[in-house]
Amino acid sequence: MGRLCLLVMMLVLLNGYCCLGCWKQERIALLQIKVDINFPNGTSLRRWVDNETANCCDWKEIECSVDTGRVIQISLNETRDWSLGDWYFNASLFLPFKELRTLHLSGNSLVGWVENEGFERLSMLMNLQVVDLSYNNFNISILSRLLRLPSLKYLSLQSNNLEGSTHFNSSERLSRLNNLEVLDLSLNNLNGSILSFLSLSNLEILHLSYNWSDNSTLSFAGGLSSLKSLDLSANKIKGTVDMRELDALTNLEVLDLSSNEIDSLVTPKDTKILKKLKVLRLRGLKKISRNLLQSLGAFSSLKTLNLGLNTFEGTITAEGMIPKSLSLMTSLVLLDVSSNNLTGMLPRWLGNMTYLLGIVMSKNHLQGSIPTQFCKLDILEFVDLSENNLSGSIPSCLNRSRITHVYLNKNRLEGPLTRAFYNNSSLVTLDLSHNNLTDTIPKWIGSLSALSILLLKGNQFKGRIPIQLCHLNRLSIMDFSHNNLFGPIPHCLGKINMGSTTGQSNAMWSIGESYIGGGYLVSYMESTSLIGLHSSSLMILNEDPLSEVQLQVEFTTKRNSLLYNGSILNYMSGIDLSCNQLAGEIPLELGNLSDIRALNLSHNNLTGTIPVTLSKLKQVESLDLSYNNLNGRIPTQLIELNALAVFSVAHNNLSGALPERKAQFGTFEETSYEGNPLLCGPPLHKSCTKNRATSPMRNVSNGEVEEDGFVDMDAFYITFVVSYIIVLLGIAIVLYINPYWRQAWFYFIEVYITSR
Ligand SMILES: *[C@@H]1O[C@H](CO)[C@@H](O)[C@H](O)[C@H]1NC(C)=O
Ligand SMILES: *[C@@H]1O[C@H](CO)[C@@H](O)[C@H](O)[C@H]1NC(C)=O
Ligand SMILES: *[C@@H]1O[C@H](CO)[C@@H](O)[C@H](O)[C@H]1NC(C)=O
Ligand SMILES: *[C@@H]1O[C@H](CO)[C@@H](O)[C@H](O)[C@H]1NC(C)=O
Ligand SMILES: *[C@@H]1O[C@H](CO)[C@@H](O)[C@H](O)[C@H]1NC(C)=O
Ligand SMILES: *[C@@H]1O[C@H](CO)[C@@H](O)[C@H](O)[C@H]1NC(C)=O
Ligand SMILES: *[C@@H]1O[C@H](CO)[C@@H](O)[C@H](O)[C@H]1NC(C)=O
Ligand SMILES: *[C@@H]1O[C@H](CO)[C@@H](O)[C@H](O)[C@H]1NC(C)=O
Ligand SMILES: *[C@@H]1O[C@H](CO)[C@@H](O)[C@H](O)[C@H]1NC(C)=O
Ligand SMILES: *[C@@H]1O[C@H](CO)[C@@H](O)[C@H](O)[C@H]1NC(C)=O
Ligand SMILES: *[C@@H]1O[C@H](CO)[C@@H](O)[C@H](O)[C@H]1NC(C)=O
Ligand SMILES: *[C@@H]1O[C@H](CO)[C@@H](O)[C@H](O)[C@H]1NC(C)=O
DSSP: OHHHHHHHHHHHHHHHHHTTOSOHHHHHHHHHHHHHHTTTTOOOOTTOOOOTTOOGGGSTTEEEOTTTOOEEEEEOTTOSOGGGOOEEEOGGGGTTOTTOOEEEOOSSOEEEESOHHHHHGGGGOTTOOEEEOOSSOOOTTHHHHHTTOTTOOEEEOOSSOOBOSGGGOOHHHHTTOTTOOEEEOOSSBOOSSHHHHOOOTTOOEEEOOSSOOOGGGGOOOTTOTTOOEEEOTTSOOEEEEEGGGGTTOTTOOEEEOOSSEEEEEEOOTTOSHHHHOOEEEOTTBSOOOTTTTOSOGGGGGGSOOSSGGGGGOSOOOTTOBOOGGGGGOTTEEEEEOOSSOOBSBOOGGGGGOTTOOEEEOOSSOOBSOOOGGGGGOTTOOEEEOOSSOOOSOOOTTTTSSOOOEEEOOSSOOEEOOTTTTTTOSSOOEEEOOSSEEOSBOOGGGGGOTTOOEEEOOSSOOEEOOOGGGGGOTTOOEEEOOSSEEEEOOOGGGGGSOOOOOTTOHHHHTOOGGGOOTTOEEEEEEEEETTTTEEEEEEEEESSOGGGGSOOEEEEEETTEEEEEEHHHHHHOOEEEOOSSEEEEEOOGGGGGOTTOSEEEOOSSEEESOOOGGGGGOTTOSEEEOOSSOOEEOOOGGGGGOTTOOEEEOOSSEEEEEOOOSOGGGGSOOGGGTOSOTEEESTTSSSOHHHHHHHOSOOOOTTOOOOOSSHHHHHHHHHHHHHHHHHHHHHHHHHHHHOHHHHHHHHHHHHHHHHHO
């Protein structure tokens, strides 16, 4: 009873609160902002109406405090119509929002301000912590204005018109922003010694990418003692960089110098910063010279960095081989040389790089066989050699390894799978599609207990689908299409859960032991195909380097071959057995694959009827049974498949009326059904009435409950008349034989008649 009272009271309170609406002075201020942002004749924010009962907390751009009902967030990104021209900021308009914490005004053509007095009082906005003024046209003097915000923690002035460094000659004033933690000044025209003027003792993250900084950028004052992450990428930093210049940044952990014109880093023994640094990004350098990263005593914690980096010298020319010098980088953990038009054989010295966790060499012209030296790479987890010209067989020694993701697709690998991955319980992804592999799909496939993605498409596998496959209860994507498989579809396939891979991804990346004294040395050779040059980069990461590689598989659904990666990959689940010679009936048990999104059994030799159980595939988006020898009717229950977007039963021997044209089935056209002469009803041009008269081969052996169609009505009438006669006869016989019932019956009739 007490609880009920409480509930009622809460409802009353909530109700009372909700109808109070927002604070009047805040609503009025918001409406003034609307007028301002639309000046002179814009039409944005139509839903903000001037109306006593309007609750401004309901406006989607506004968020109010649950406790006080006051505005805490105003999000007006890209609200002002660009064609209205410049907008001048009237700081006074924001003063009524005493509890404002977040202000987004990105992309509004802001250029300046109209009133200094408003700025003086900005210090009244005690709670304002996040200000996004990116993609406007402010000049550098905005900074001194914003100094007045006492609680500011995050400030973005990305892509404005901040030019030059002279206005930064006010380190004292800037230091008043002593709560600032994140400052984004990227995409401006800053230059000169900006950093030496910054003195922000709590700043942790500073973005300065895409400015026109020269190498004097790197002289820092001691004013950034908390800085952890500094992004100086895509500036015009040239020549030699002396890392000692960064020594004042005593807490720096992440430094990004990518896409500059640096050709060497000088790091004398006493360079302090390298001992702290955990991530050094040097991606996309056009050229790495002999001297880059020379003398690198400070990196000694990384075991070996006195490597043959000098041999990265110059650009790696297109059509070249994998440089031998890489073999000296024995502590490398991730080698990525994909898309580089590399030729030649896979080097045997790879087997000596025992720290390798990942090898990515896809999209080159590499030839020859996969060297057995690969098997020496005990901790290797990720191998992508796809889209090359590799031949020979797959080495049969990868069974004991910790290998987790294998992409060997689109090569010319041949021969049987023998025992290549036999009993490997870490393998999650195996993509062998588009090769020339032969013989049967081995029974040991059932021993790959972690396998989630199995792609064998486009090979020459023959024989039956092994029932051991059904042990793979983590399988989510299986593609055996375009092979020579025959025999039946195993009934037990329905037992595989075929769920999505969600929840498994974390387990994929446990690498613990491979962590090398403080960081990972990662190498990339990326192609910048626009200019035909290849760039190299080295990174030192303390994160899992494999988080830099992309898990990606190609799978055909809804008739499109798509690349799935990231979270979309986790969501995908499907079976493709198309283009084989599979025979027999479609197992009823396939209806148990309730999480499956794509099922393709087309271009086989399947017979029998379409099981009604397929109507249980509630997630299925694509169902293709075309080009088989299926007969009987299309189960009407299939219209329950609400996710179905692509459906085809074309080119079979199906007969009878099509499912009603409702739900998803209202969207399927003639092509979904063509090549079945005995099918009738819309969208086919053949109507079922005609069909009734002409079709001698009516197939009603399905045993389904039919709900529609003229053929059913026939059956219904006949059955009805027959049953009617039987019942009448039955009553007559009973009344005739049994005198007691006869009496009772007449009594009943009499009572019935008199009561009326
Ligand atoms: C605003 O006024 C200008 C000129 O008076 C006109 O060209 C423009 O179409 C108007 N814009 C709107 C959104 O009414
Ligand atoms: C005030 O706005 C509400 C919806 O926001 C609307 O239902 C109501 O009719 C408006 N009242 C007046 C007087 O315009
Ligand atoms: C725009 O507003 C959203 C919040 O509504 C914010 O997360 C985002 O960072 C803003 N800025 C830009 C440039 O999109
Ligand atoms: C700025 O806003 C304040 C408060 O709404 C207003 O009084 C003042 O006139 C505005 N200034 C300009 C130049 O529009
Ligand atoms: C910066 O913008 C303000 C406001 O528009 C203007 O008064 C000032 O002259 C500008 N300063 C520079 C250096 O362009
Ligand atoms: C920095 O920019 C200012 C103004 O754009 C310019 O006058 C100055 O020469 C630049 N300095 C350097 C070192 O490029
Ligand atoms: C700041 O500017 C003044 C003159 O504008 C100059 O005298 C002073 O040396 C500058 N300070 C620094 C640190 O550059
Ligand atoms: C800055 O770059 C120039 C070449 O543009 C070079 O001569 C100079 O030594 C560099 N300065 C530093 C400190 O590295
Ligand atoms: C691999 O290392 C061994 C022992 O350190 C060495 O003898 C061998 O030459 C190396 N192999 C290659 C291909 O560099
Ligand atoms: C595949 O292997 C067969 C023999 O096993 C051969 O005849 C055929 O040319 C190979 N196909 C390709 C594309 O290499
Ligand atoms: C690779 O070679 C092809 C032609 O052989 C060329 O079109 C392409 O640009 C090259 N790619 C790179 C990254 O050099
Ligand atoms: C398909 O199955 C039928 C009957 O089972 C058989 O006669 C026919 O040869 C098979 N066709 C193919 C291509 O395997």
